[in-house]
Amino acid sequence: MKSDNILNINNSKLNEQELQQAVETKEKIVLVGNPNVGKSLFFNYLSGMYVDVSNFPGTTVSLSKCTYKNFEVYDTPGIYGVSSFNEEEQVARDMIIESDRILNVVNSLHLERDLFLTLQLIDMGKKVSVLLNFTDQVEKQNIKIDSGKLSEILGVNVYETSAVKETGFEKLDEAINEAQVGKQALDLHFMLQQVMDKNVSQAEAMLILEGDDFVAKRNEVETGTPEHRENIYIGRRNRVNEAVDTVEHEDTKKGEVFNLIGRLALNPLSGIPISGSNTCSTLLFHR
C-alpha cells in the first residue's frame, strides 16, 4: 500500500552506527487513544504493514514501530489516561513522555470518555493533533459534532476521520506536521512550574502531581498526594463535560435505537439469537 514509506534497512548504504544515529534523530510520533478506537488502523496505513486489528480492546499489548517519511511512528496499547495503573499504561506512558508529536485517536461516539486523555496529553504540554474517528457512525446516529469548536476549545487541530472507510487519511500528513501544544488549565500552571523548577519536563511534572510514584522516584522528587490527583482529575473532568456540552448535539431517537440493540445483545434471552444470527450471516457472507 505505502511500502515506499518504509525505511528499507537492507538496501540502505549506511553502516549500523550511522543508521542508528539517523533513527535516533528522527522525530517520534506516537498514536495514543482509548482502547478500540482504531489506532492500529492508522498505524497500518502509515507503515504499509499489517498489525493485528480486532473488534475488541486489548489487541495491541506491546509497542509497534515503523518509519513514515522522516518520522518514527509508534502504536501504543489503548489507555483511558496516562499513569501507572496497569502494564498497558506503563508501556504507553514512557512512549508518550519521549514523544515529539502525538496523534490522539478519539472515538467520536464517546467524546465524554475519550477527551479526558486528550486533555491530559495537552496538560502534559505535548504537541497533539486529534483524529476524530468513527465520524461515519456519528452521522448514522444523527449526532452532530462541531469539530471547529472543539479545536478552538482544545487549542489543537481536530481532523474528522473514519479509519474503517479510510476517509480523512489524506489529512494525516497535515495532522502530523501541524501538531501543536494545546490550551492547558490555567490553575495547573503554578503547580507545574514548581515541579518543573526541579529540572523535570512538563509531561513528567504533570504525572508527578497526579501521584505517579514511578515517575517521581525516577526524577527524585516528591509525589503529589491522592488528594492532588483527585482535584486535578475532577477539574479535568469538568473541562471535558463543558467541552462535550458545547460541541455535541444529539438526535436522541436514533441514539435510543442503537442503545436498545446494545441492551438486547447483553440479555441472555435475546443476546444468544442475535449472536447466532450474526455468526450465520458471517458464515454465509464468507462463502
Added chain:
Amino acid sequence: MANSTLDRSVKGASVVVLTLPEGDLKSQFIRIGITEGSHVKISQRLPGGTIILQKNRQEIAVGSDLARKIKVILQ
C-alpha cells in the same frame, strides 16, 4: 429518594452516585466520566451480580464486589 448501594439497585432504576471507593478506582471512574454526583441508569443486571451502568451513550460493567462499595441515591 433513598440511600442504597449499587448492587441492590434494580434494572431500569435511575440513581445518583453518592460515594465511590477511594484510591485508584475512583480515579479510573473519573477518567471514564463517572464522579460523585453523576446521574446513571442501571441498564442491566447480569447473572453473577455484574451491573451494567448507562451514562449517556456509554455502558460500563461493574463487578458485584465493586458494586457493593458504591453508594447511590435511588431516584
